[in-house]
Amino acid sequence: MASYKYELENDLELEEPKKYKVLLLNDDFSTMEFVMEILTKVFRKTITEAEQIMLDVHNNGKSICGIYTREIALTKVSQVKTLARKANFPLKAIAQEE
Numbered sequence: 548m549a550s551y552k553y554e555l556e557n558d559l560e561l562e563e564p565k566k567y568k569v570l571l572l573n574d575d576f577s578t579m580e581f582v583m584e585i586l587t588k589v590f591r592k593t594i595t596e597a598e599q600i601m602l603d604v605h606n607n608g609k610s611i612c613g614i615y616t617r618e619i620a621l622t623k624v625s626q627v628k629t630l631a632r633k634a635n636f637p638l639k640a641i642a643q644e645e
Contacts, residue, residue: 567620567642571600573608577631577638585638586612589626614645 586597590612603610620642627640
């Protein structure tokens with residue numbers, strides 16, 4: 548029995564789950580303060596990290612907020628959408644496979 552278990556484990560090929568980048572997209576209406584709030588609450592960024600990402604979004608049109616497995620990335624995108632709608636902002640996040 549023990550040798551069968553060993554053989555089975557060696558036959559299994561485990562792959563790392565695909566990773567997804569979550570990007571915030573710039574818009575002309577969401578305030579910098581709101582974007583900072585999203586980055587600190589949803590993405591758990593420090594104030595310094597949030598400020599840099601917020602400026603990247605503002606200056607470049609988009610910026611990566613984090614890299615996650617598919618399920619977590621989609622959850623983050625949904626959280627951004629929900630919080631933005633509640634605050635009446637059009638802020639949008641998307642997930643892209645790496």
